[in-house]
Amino acid sequence: MTDTKTLYSAHVRVTGGRDGVARASDGRLDVKLATPGGPGPGTNPEQLFAAGWSACFEGAMAIAARAKDIILPADLAIDATVDLRHGEDGYSLAARLNVSVPGMDAEMARQLIEAAHRTCPYSKAIKGNIDAVVALV
Numbered sequence: 159m160t161d162t163k164t165l166y167s168a169h170v171r172v173t174g175g176r177d178g179v180a181r182a183s184d185g186r187l188d189v190k191l192a193t194p195g196g197p198g199p200g201t202n203p204e205q206l207f208a209a210g211w212s213a214c215f216e217g218a219m220a221i222a223a224r225a226k227d228i229i230l231p232a233d234l235a236i237d238a239t240v241d242l243r244h245g246e247d248g249y250s251l252a253a254r255l256n257v258s259v260p261g262m263d264a265e266m267a268r269q270l271i272e273a274a275h276r277t278c279p280y281s282k283a284i285k286g287n288i289d290a291v292v293a294l295v
Contacts, residue, residue, distance in 0.1 A: 171183070179191060215292075216234065236258070253284065253289070264294065
């Protein structure tokens with residue numbers, strides 16, 4: 159086992175489940191939750207996961223780019239889709255990141271995406287656990 163150093167710990171309390179609220183201990187997150195497709199305001203865990211994974215992934219791409227002395231374009235964008243599925247085994251997730259890197263050579267963009275997918279903590283967490291695709295678009 160390798161030594162690890164905790165860089166940050168997020169502490170969030172959810173009350174009321176999918177139709178409740180999520181609040182971070184530091185007050186920076188305070189959101190109403192809602193069942194996907196349900197009436198009324200609020201976000202859902204799938205949207206939060208999509209936002210978290212895509213933001214983390216872009217950060218991992220930036221680290222990979224810095225290692226190669228490359229500057230990512232300011233208009234880099236990641237469209238994340240997280241599907242809530244139901245089948246014989248119950249509920250599951252599937253996810254997709256469509257990464258747009260305007261103005262960058264496609265091969266270099268692919269290399270950065272592959273490096274990010276290997277190092278992004280979210281990508282590591284879902285590897286082998288859910289259907290996940292990361293694509294250059």
